[in-house]
Amino acid sequence: MTHLAIVWHSRTGASEQLAAAVAQGAGQGCRLIRAVDCEPEDLLAAAGYLFVCPENLATMSGAMKEMFDRCYYPLLGAVEGRPYATIIAAGSDGRGAQAQIDRIVTGWRLKRVAEPFIVNLGAQTPETILAPKQVSAVTLEQARDLGAALSAGLGLGIF
DSSP states (O other), X not given: OEEEEEEEOOSSSHHHHHHHHHHHHHGGGEEEEEGGGOOHHHHHTEEEEEEEEEEETTEEOHHHXXXXXXXXXXXXXXXXXXXXXXXXXXXXXXXXXXXHHHHHHHHHTOEEOSOOEEEXXXXXXXXXXXXXXXXXXXXXXXXXXXXXXXXXXHHTTOO
């Protein structure tokens, strides 16, 4: 069983950078999975999850939502009690996407094991919203630390 499935979607690069940093911190006990490629079997094979996506129009990105749509019913009753965490790349807020993911995984009966990690990138104009993003070194280090903590918690059976 894979220790940690890192399911991600990125439009302008921020979520991809964050997911990659988590994977660096988690080490060999993780698997990076693009949301568009994630299937129920991928999630069944994991002991825990990290969902990483941008907030678009006050909700999670469409590709991440589509992953949940595709995987939700096949996993009902099959992943209860497994740990999860989230990272949201936001222009200003991130709480809408965060709340939406939390509502969805409540149906799976997942257990949150880390505080929501919302990265505010301050993109407020059409130009800055659509522009490629660069996540700060400090924030990427925090993501690596989260990956290490999730991997260690899974490996030690804490979660």
